[in-house]
Amino acid sequence: MPTIYDIAKKAGFSITTVSKVLNNYPDVSEKTKKKILETIEEIGYHPNSNARSLMTKKYWTVGVVFIEDLDIGMKHPFFSAVIESFRKRVEEFGYDLLFVSRNVENQKRSYIERFKQRGVDGIIVVSPLDFNKEVKELLEHDMPSVFIDLSSKHVSVVNSDNGYGSELVVDYLYSLGHRKIAHIAADEKTFAGRERREGFEAAVKKYGLDLPEEFIVNGGYFEFEAGLEAMTKLLILKDRPTAVFAAGDMIALGAMKAIQNHGLKVPEDISVVGFDDIELAKHTTPPLTTIRQDTDLLGIQAADLLLKQIDQKKKIPLSITVPVSLVERDSTMAIDNEPKSLSK
Structure with missing residues (x-):
């Protein structure tokens, strides 16, 4: 050899x-x-x-942690896209990724224990959820780390501009003539869900729009079924919205299904906007108007932050916000709010 x-x-x-x-x-x-x-x-x-x-005093391995409540893991299209971008970036510098299980020989061990046992130089944590026990342990450990979809002043975090994305949605729908805009929000336990709801409420207030309490419905943890259920609640309202902003594309797809199940059409009866721009969004019927998160840039920024920490052998408390953009497709349309003039 x-x-x-x-x-x-x-x-x-x-x-x-x-x-x-x-x-x-x-x-x-x-x-x-x-x-x-x-x-x-x-x-x-x-x-x-x-x-x-032995030669470099490095393991040339990065640990990956994904913490969520749906038990779908990396099958979620947004997070899998971010991790793929991250993988490509660290691979350029000679690093492999390591996904670990906490259940070893019928003994449940912490992520930190597993990473120490297997040997990693740093970790990336994708956690839509707030600071539960697992997240706190990773936050507090001195191992180089970077977090996605989390807010902290003590570690490196990379997030999309969630609040501004929501503002873009309301600006756009308002420009189309919509004044009755509802929001299917993600669960309050999620950082992105809270930011998107706050951005939505601020934008609605900016235009002085009426926001009935029933116009904000819980859409769970960015899941299709929760979107379907939430939209059903909006559809039975006596004064239902003309447009709906869903906190995630999977929620939006569930909402569109509910609208179709009720014999209505998107966007002729109700306009729908999502958030993420997953690959499926452009292939739905109709194609989904949404906010695009730059998954490539999210992964690259997270990788660069982590590699810098590994080189310096310490954590770096730094927050990076990645811009978002509106992608207009066919799930939205303009409506006429002007009073009809009487013909002479």
């Missing part, structure tokens, strides 16, 4: 230079790097991970 010494000899460079290339050090010229990488490919060298860890 070829060794690092074989690479150095064949490429004509020192072992130190080869080691720098293997570990992505920046102080190596592109010409030298190209020559060494070509040699590695030619002789079929594969570094031993244990030896590499």
Whole structure:
């Protein structure tokens, strides 16, 4: 099996230079790097991970934690997209991802215990939920970490601009003539859900719109079934809304299904707007108007923050807010609120 010494000899460079290339050090010229990488490919060298860890005092592994209440894990399209972007970014710097189970040999262990046992350099935590016991333990530990969909002044966090996204929705619906706008909110236990509801309420207040208490309905943890149930409650109101803003695309899809089940049409009878812009949103009937979260940028920013902490061997309390944008599709339409003039 070829060794690092074989690479150095064949490429004509020192072992130190080869080691720098293997570990992505920046102080190596592109010409030298190209020559060494070509040699590695030619002789079929594969570094031993244990030896590499001893040499660099790194495990070259990032732990992944996903905490939520629906028991769907990474199957949720938004979070899986963020993690995929994160994976691609850290992979550029030679890191692998590690998903761990807390149940080992019928003994339930904490995430920190498992990561120490398996060996990781840092962790990414995706947690739509507030500070439960598991989240607090990860927050308080000195291991480099970055959190998505959480608010804290003590660690690195990366979030979308949820409040502004909600404001964009209300601005847009108002411009279409809608004055009776309801909100299917995510559960109050979720950081994003609270921010989106607060942004919605502030925007409605900005326009001086009436907001009956029954116009805000709980849509659970961003789930289809909760959206269907919440929309059903709105549909039986005597004075129902002309437009509905759902806190997540899966909620919005459930709402659209409920509208169709009641023999109504989207957007002719009720306009619907979501939040996330998951891949499915553009393939629904009709295609869903929504707020796009930049999952690529969320993953990249989270990766860069974590890699910086790993290099500096310490946590960095920093918050990054990623911009959002409105994607207009066919689930919304303008309505006429002007009084009809009498013909002479």
